[in-house]
Amino acid sequence: MTYVIAEPCVDVTDQGCVGVCPVACIHFDEGVDRKLYIDPNECIDCGACEPVCPVEAIFGEFDLPYEWEQYAEIDALWYEDKDAARAKVDAAKEKD
Template identity: 50%
Template structure:
């Protein structure tokens, strides 16, 4: 079981959840410090289509991130609303893709 970041995070990418994670399992396509430097008024445009993700393999289900999220985007996977079920796979795929990018090419 893990927590999942869902649709309310898209184009918001609020990083309040990142520093409270005791296992550093919340990441995105941009580093948290890079996101925090984007002015609030420019985020919807500059972060369009982007979100943060929770690594389901690393998440220890402590729930610290859920309480910090100002947009209500983080859910225990068992409580993920039906309309956002696809975000379980979206979160996992982000980390699978990152692992593939970092893996040395096979010869």
């Protein structure tokens, strides 16, 4: 995993990052997902998405704040089991 979209994106889903990604590795299901997800297998670690995020939700894997570490797993999980990833986002937000 290279870049991760963390909690500040939840319920915001600004798509500015999608348009600047040169490999189109940022996805979500509109009307269903509460955040956007970066595909860890497609991301080329270019960092183009990070500066355009208006809520500063995108972090390099090693810069991800401790309190949001679970979002690295959630981003990867979404590409295998969307419902499980959505449940983890909901659970993470309930803790707040």
